[in-house]
Amino acid sequence: MFSFESFLDLPLIWFGVIATALFLYVLLDGFDLGVGILFPFAPSDECRDRMMNSIAPFWDGNETWLVLSGGGLFAAFPLAYSILMPALYMPVILMLLGLIFRGVAFEFRFKAVKSRFVWDYAFHVGSIVATFMQGMILGAFVKGVQVDGRSFAGHPFDWLNAYSFMTGVALLFGYALLGSTWLVMKTESITQHWARKCASYVLGYVGVFMGIVSISMPMMNTGVRDLWFSLPNCFYLLPVPLVTAGLFIRIWHDLHKGLETRPFFMSIAVFLMGYFGLGVSLWPWLVPFAITFRQAAAAGTSQSFLLVGTVITLPVILSYTAYCYYVFRGKASSEGYY
Amino acid sequence: MIENLDPVLLSRIQFAFSLSFHIFFPAFTIGLASWLAVLEWLWLKTGNTAYSEIYGMWVKIFAVTFGMGVVSGVVMSFQFGTNFSAFSDKAGNVLGPLLGYEVLTAFFLEASSLGVMLFGWNRVRPAIHFASTVIVAAGTVMSAFWILSANSWMQTPQGFRVGENGLLYPTDWLKVIFSPSFPYRFVHMVTAAYLTTAFVVGGIGAFYLWRGRNLKQARVMFAMAMIMAIFVAPMQLVFGDLHGRNTFVHQPTKVAAIEGLWETQSGAPLNLFGWPDQKEEITKYAVEIPRLSSLILTHDLNGEVRGLKAWPREDRPPVFWVFWSFRFMVGIGGLMILTGVSALVLYFRKRLFDTKWFQYWCMAMTPAGFAAVLAGWFVTEIGRQPYIIQGVMRTSEASSPVIGPAVAISLAAFVLTYSVVFGAGAYYIVQLIKKGPDVEADVYGSHGVKEPPLITGLTSKEEGRHV
Numbered sequence: 079m080f081s082f083e084s085f086l087d088l089p090l091i092w093f094g095v096i097a098t099a100l101f102l103y104v105l106l107d108g109f110d111l112g113v114g115i116l117f118p119f120a121p122s123d124e125c126r127d128r129m130m131n132s133i134a135p136f137w138d139g140n141e142t143w144l145v146l147s148g149g150g151l152f153a154a155f156p157l158a159y160s161i162l163m164p165a166l167y168m169p170v171i172l173m174l175l176g177l178i179f180r181g182v183a184f185e186f187r188f189k190a191v192k193s194r195f196v197w198d199y200a201f202h203v204g205s206i207v208a209t210f211m212q213g214m215i216l217g218a219f220v221k222g223v224q225v226d227g228r229s230f231a232g233h234p235f236d237w238l239n240a241y242s243f244m245t246g247v248a249l250l251f252g253y254a255l256l257g258s259t260w261l262v263m264k265t266e267s268i269t270q271h272w273a274r275k276c277a278s279y280v281l282g283y284v285g286v287f288m289g290i291v292s293i294s295m296p297m298m299n300t301g302v303r304d305l306w307f308s309l310p311n312c313f314y315l316l317p318v319p320l321v322t323a324g325l326f327i328r329i330w331h332d333l334h335k336g337l338e339t340r341p342f343f344m345s346i347a348v349f350l351m352g353y354f355g356l357g358v359s360l361w362p363w364l365v366p367f368a369i370t371f372r373q374a375a376a377a378g379t380s381q382s383f384l385l386v387g388t389v390i391t392l393p394v395i396l397s398y399t400a401y402c403y404y405v406f407r408g409k410a411s412s413e414g415y416y
Numbered sequence: 417m418i419e420n421l422d423p424v425l426l427s428r429i430q431f432a433f434s435l436s437f438h439i440f441f442p443a444f445t446i447g448l449a450s451w452l453a454v455l456e457w458l459w460l461k462t463g464n465t466a467y468s469e470i471y472g473m474w475v476k477i478f479a480v481t482f483g484m485g486v487v488s489g490v491v492m493s494f495q496f497g498t499n500f501s502a503f504s505d506k507a508g509n510v511l512g513p514l515l516g517y518e519v520l521t522a523f524f525l526e527a528s529s530l531g532v533m534l535f536g537w538n539r540v541r542p543a544i545h546f547a548s549t550v551i552v553a554a555g556t557v558m559s560a561f562w563i564l565s566a567n568s569w570m571q572t573p574q575g576f577r578v579g580e581n582g583l584l585y586p587t588d589w590l591k592v593i594f595s596p597s598f599p600y601r602f603v604h605m606v607t608a609a610y611l612t613t614a615f616v617v618g619g620i621g622a623f624y625l626w627r628g629r630n631l632k633q634a635r636v637m638f639a640m641a642m643i644m645a646i647f648v649a650p651m652q653l654v655f656g657d658l659h660g661r662n663t664f665v666h667q668p669t670k671v672a673a674i675e676g677l678w679e680t681q682s683g684a685p686l687n688l689f690g691w692p693d694q695k696e697e698i699t700k701y702a703v704e705i706p707r708l709s710s711l712i713l714t715h716d717l718n719g720e721v722r723g724l725k726a727w728p729r730e731d732r733p734p735v736f737w738v739f740w741s742f743r744f745m746v747g748i749g750g751l752m753i754l755t756g757v758s759a760l761v762l763y764f765r766k767r768l769f770d771t772k773w774f775q776y777w778c779m780a781m782t783p784a785g786f787a788a789v790l791a792g793w794f795v796t797e798i799g800r801q802p803y804i805i806q807g808v809m810r811t812s813e814a815s816s817p818v819i820g821p822a823v824a825i826s827l828a829a830f831v832l833t834y835s836v837v838f839g840a841g842a843y844y845i846v847q848l849i850k851k852g853p854d855v856e857a858d859v860y861g862s863h864g865v866k867e868p869p870l871i872t873g874l875t876s877k878e879e880g881r882h883v
Binding site for chain 2: 134135136138139141142144145146148149150151152153154156157159160161162163164166167168170171172174175177178179181182184185186189190228229230231234376377379380383384387388391392395398402405406
């Protein structure tokens with residue numbers, strides 16, 4: 079039975095692959111969920127059409143990164159998958175139902191005439207529910223999961239608390255930032271002007287929430303506190319909050335100077351910093367604070383077998399995704415693609 | 417009362433419900449994607465606008481169906497963990513990579529190429545657009561390959577060992593992927609998907625013919641569908657028979673349930689109809705054909721067929737469901753073959769396109785493929801019970817440590833969401849069918865455009881986005 083364990087650190091590689099897939103999901107679906115969150119606040123129906131068209135070619139490609147994260151977790155870390163999913167049962171299901179509503183709203187909206195407003199709201203509400211649940215999942219995740227043996231042993235409503243509520247709201251603002259800066263890049267005139275205002279408004283909230291999460295995590299968990307506030311780690315990790323603060327200032331200036339593209343990529347960088355900070359804090363837990371990614375790893379042969387396919391297909395997929403973004407580059411129009 | 421809700425039963429209902437819903441979309445899109453690729457190829461080769469017009473109409477239906485397939489598929493990739501975590505833990509080493517391959521090779525190719533296929537008609541060169549359609553079609557088939565491989569392994573597991581903590585460890589990937597039932601299940605299912613699409617297309621073609629509208633396109637649709645009915649429907653009978661005999665070797669309990677056969681006997685009769693009674697261990701009111709069951713399964717009039725009593729009660733599947741689902745599936749298959757035969761006769765009488773009763777018949781057969789696919793999955797999945805992995809793990813041991821009320825709430829939410837969302841999807845597909853293909857000839861010729869006309873340009877010219 080073939081396996082690369084003898085010369086590759088398979089669990090680490092898979093941890094990296096899934097962490098990357100999840101991050102890509104957060105970024106890519108993040109901006110189109112963000113567009114959904116801001117949707118009804120746009121100044122006119124024409125703006126809404128433009129917003130929709132700016133994301134229509136991408137949304138299902140974006141969502142497949144979620145499937146890869148879920149499927150990859152099952153394949154590479156079945157133990158983590160089979161503990162986290164029951165632990166997060168309700169938020170995961172609600173997130174999926176939210177994604178269903180907004181996903182089909184894309185298709186139906188273009189076809190509906192009288193009932194169009196229904197799908198506009200389905201798109202908006204679905205986006206909010208999906209985002210909020212993802213935020214709650216994040217909150218529940220960083221607070222830790224009760225495990226006994228090889229299964230979830232906590233209360234079914236462990237995920238529901240003030241902290242996860244806060245992270246849910248935080249992610250709403252986070253995705254709204256991605257969405258609004260995406261719109262600044264992909265639209266013009268009224269829509270762009272409005273998106274610019276949204277972005278600078280939302281930016282402040284994102285900063286506040288990132289601050290709360292950054293301060294609360296070391297307060298809740300001594301391991302995290304020791305990691306960030308001991309020497310010499312403190313110096314190595316100091317650039318993370320500093321760069322983040324710099325990015326916020328940069329986005330603010332860029333938005334007010336009228337730059338179109340950079341705010342979006344700066345927002346991505348903000349997310350990258352947040353993600354990095356979380357990753358460093360939770361390392362090496364895959365089910366915080368009970369199971370590490372090494373303990374959860376599937377058999378070497380299983381991880382090896384799927385790795386072969388991943389190494390071949392992932393570059394193709396990534397370049398094809400890039401090609402799709404290239405084909406649909408430029409400003410979105412209000413005309414339907416259909 | 418609410419504390420007594422059984423999370424295992426509810427999880428099974430939820431999984432069955434969401435999967436039954438999901439299977440409609442792949443069953444349709446696998447066939448539709450391949451057919452669209454053929455249409456686009458014919459259009460590029462002949463330049464006959466009928467093909468591009470049909471493509472333009474069906475690609476919109478494909479978009480709606482595919483969208484619903486994607487969102488209901490996302491759900492599936494999480495439900496293994498949310499509802500069957502003990503199973504995910506135990507079988508993860510084996511099934512995880514198969515499902516991972518499904519995601520990698522297929523889902524992604526589909527989802528990424530789909531953007532170009534749906535929106536790129538006027539943005540990329542025809543060859544690239546055609547390539548996108550082909551990639552999407554290949555992606556749907558690859559998707560079926562991996563998912564059926566995973567399912568077949570659960571039916572006829574091999575190439576693994578039981579290791580520490582009772583976990584399953586793969587020992588031979590080729591054996592895992594190509595488990596004994598896989599080749600049969602794969603061919604049977606992909607053929608079923610092609611037939612499903614053919615009968616939908618044929619039904620819509622018949623509808624246009626009956627109404628006397630879109631005749632040029634309707635004849636192409638109808639003729640292509642009838643070619644499938646004539647040639648592929650009988651082939652499916654052969655594939656199904658081979659699959660059945662494979663099941664007889666590897667999952668004899670399932671076959672015994674299909675046959676409604678309780679006593680082991682040589683020269684076993686075929687129960688045409690009857691009322692299997694699980695408690696009394698008998699099939700009541702059975703209409704039998706002597707020795708036929710032995711003949712079909714063993715190719716010997718006196719061959720031995722094991723009856724359900726050969727296994728303990730707790731190892732038997734729910735016979736009634738398996739028995740009747742099977743008859744339902746085979747019955748529809750028979751009607752499909754009959755449709756093909758009728759089409760052939762009408763073709764030689766040169767009445768294929770103007771026989772009213774046959775148009776009604778084909779319209780009535782529009783959903784036939786879906787019903788047969790669903791019934792077939794009922795047979796194979798219920799027939800595997802009480803096991804989730806045949807002979808290795810029982811369904812009752814597979815579920816998550818979730819509480820009954822949580823599953824009850826999520827099940828209710830699923831039923832509600834799916835009814836609203838997919839009801840609306842069906843409504844919009846009917847609208848698209850009512851509208852029919854956009855006729856491009858006028859625009860195309862009168863403006864002297866060299867390139868194929870654009871989906872975008874046309875629809876916005878006529879009535880904007882309100883397609």
